[in-house]
Amino acid sequence: MGHKVVVFDISVIRSLWETRVKKHKAWQKKEAERLEKSALEKIKEEWNFVAECRRKGVPQAQYCKNGFIDTNTRLLEKIERNSVARQSAWVKDRDKRSDPFVFELSGTQWTELPDSLKEQTHLKEWHIHSTLIQIIPTYIELFQAMRILDLPKNQITCLPAEIGRLKNLRELNVSFNHLKNVPPELGDCENLERLDCSGNLDLAELPFELSNLKQVTFVDISANKFSSVPICVLRMCRLQWLDISNNNLSDLPQDIDRLEELQSFLLYKNKLTYLPQAMLNLRKLTLLVVSGDDLVELPTALCDASTPLKFVSLMDNPIDKSQCQDSDEILESEQDRQHFDKEFMKAYIEDLKEREAVPSYTTKVSFSLQL
Template sequence: MDFPRELQWMTYLKEWHVRRTRICQLPDYLALFTQLTVLDIPKNAITELPPEIGKLTVLRELYVSYNRLSRVPPELGNCEKLERLELAGNHNLSELPFELSSLKQLVHLDIAENRFVSIPICALRMTSLQLLDLSNNCMTDLPQDMDRLEQLVTLFIHKNNFNYLPHCLANITTLATIVVSGDELTCIPTKLCNNPKIKFIRLYDNPASKEKKKKEEKKKEGVRRRWREQRETEEVKDSGEKEFIEAYISSLKDRDTVPYATTKVSISCLL
């Protein structure tokens, strides 16, 4: 449930990998690890990132998915060398501080499975972004200046409440993969979905699965409320669906190397 005190003397470490524990807070000696480049702490019970995290100025990768964060400290914007930031599945997270606009080297931002109703302003100023995962939030539209993300390659926006996609997405020439939910989507830029260079993937949920999802969400919310009241350990959130989508997208990349035509076929039959 706690980091060992002996760890404070190991400030030469460059990576922390701590997963699936009942640890709820980072140690007060975190700021001493000025050489830390990777902080990998998903699927724990961490409730906050301390302001001292801003002192990790050489940090390149931060993974805090599936914890209990409700906010991100503005001091994280001081970690200007950060390249990957994953905050998925914290559920109570609904905004990011504007100070994160300083993360000009960030290429991977994952804020899926939270409570965002719109894209954080700071994300639109991370012009080096190549992957942006906004899936499974509460968004109803995308901003008309999404094309500010001129280097964006992969965009996950499925499991939101979109009924249209802005035309500005078609202006992002680097865009290669976009995943959306197709149930309520009525307006899609033709240039976007007909572009052979873009993998435009529409996911559909049937009515039965939607009803089941609503019941599950209601049940989960009741459980989370009891957990907050009783201050008990929250069970680890299931990230299986997210891992499936990532594996599927990865398999599509492999398919690009498969030849479009076969010039010779040999079949043998043993009777």
């Protein structure tokens, strides 16, 4: 068998979180009293040790020996190195915030960009998030040095055509806004490397003109309404990461193997019933994440132990809202739900990548989570 990791019913975690969060404090107090009298102090010590190691960036292989936690492992030198690295990162982040070439804005008090911004055409980065801004002004074309447009979790309804004149743009993040289309002029940003349009919910297509983006290595269009993989994406010859999860895909194109550089392919929460034979031609694919409920056919060679592929099959069941929410709770927005799912999956994939080896077969196991 191949490298296969199976997670049973991701929605269970979500429903348990919502139904038991109010009981968390009471349970925590009772559990603390129980642990004081129990023989589980050793487990608690090991857990705290693992948590501390992870906070300090120590790989799992350093503190696990043959599957058992070794709290006697000497990690001081590694921890100190990571501490220095974190301090350096903090200084770098502090410098970034004071960088005269970086503009940052956040908070629901903002409904439009400040007028003074149009005079600062030397800026190279915009980081605007969690505001009520709906419009990106056309004067954005004046920012010819722009390299990063980071605009997540706003109320943006459209992007101006003038964005195509930003020839030095490397990253565009317009995730969790209210976009229904992307301007074809974006295809003129010939140096674009990362494109994130996830969580807009109603986005259903990308313009063919984006086929000109030959430098793109990362595309995230998850949590939208795509019924097929956009043609322009299939023509992005350097693409390494594609997330098209949580859409309306019923099948994959037979020429999916055009993406010869693809390494990570996320497809979960779609309506796929099979995976095409062409998937076997994706020689650099190392991570494939799909939903398992509807799949009835896939190339058996995907499970070949000789391949480097980590195949992750998730059991996705719809959440019963009547069971996972009390009557006095306010319904979350759909975007909040999608954001939660993406954060959970991101954490899971990061954990998967940390493992030095994945078992050749893992039985499906039902588990519960108490909070």
